[in-house]
Amino acid sequence: MRRSQRGFTLIEILIVMTIVSILVSIAVPLYQRAIVRAKESVLKNNLFTLRTVIDEYTYDKKQAPQSLEDLVNEGYLRQIPIDPITGSNQTWVVITEDALTAVDQNEPGIFDVRSGAEGVALDGTPYSEW
Numbered sequence: 001m002r003r004s005q006r007g008f009t010l011i012e013i014l015i016v017m018t019i020v021s022i023l024v025s026i027a028v029p030l031y032q033r034a035i036v037r038a039k040e041s042v043l044k045n046n047l048f049t050l051r052t053v054i055d056e057y058t059y060d061k062k063q064a065p066q067s068l069e070d071l072v073n074e075g076y077l078r079q080i081p082i083d084p085i086t087g088s089n090q091t092w093v094v095i096t097e098d099a100l101t102a103v104d105q106n107e108p109g110i111f112d113v114r115s116g117a118e119g120v121a122l123d124g125t126p127y128s129e130w
Contacts, residue, residue, distance in 0.1 A: 039084040046081040064109025091116035
């Protein structure tokens with residue numbers, strides 16, 4: 001054999017490929033879980049913002065909003081936030097207030113908002129209950 005030939009043997013390449021595949025198999029699930037955790041955090045923040053704005057609108061106007069678009073039209077929001085789990089701003093589930101407990105009993109409006117996403121969060125609770 002000549003000593004001037006350089007390169008890797010097949011065994012060395014296989015060992016490196018095995019190590020890389022093990023590292024990737026560990027990193028991918030962690031990355032996917034981090035993505036889900038980030039989406040859940042954004043969802044919680046969007047729900048908090050929507051609920052706060054609904055309360056502010058109700059106190060200011062002495063009447064609950066009839067739709068989420070009312071919040072945009074009156075300048076309380078620039079746009080309806082996107083539900084990061086569903087990827088749409090049309091999937092919010094609005095909960096209307098009871099006519100007997102409404103601020104304006106003639107026109108009960110939105111009392112609360114929830115995510116329309118199906119599925120279960122990392123903590124085990126359904127997204128629709130947040």
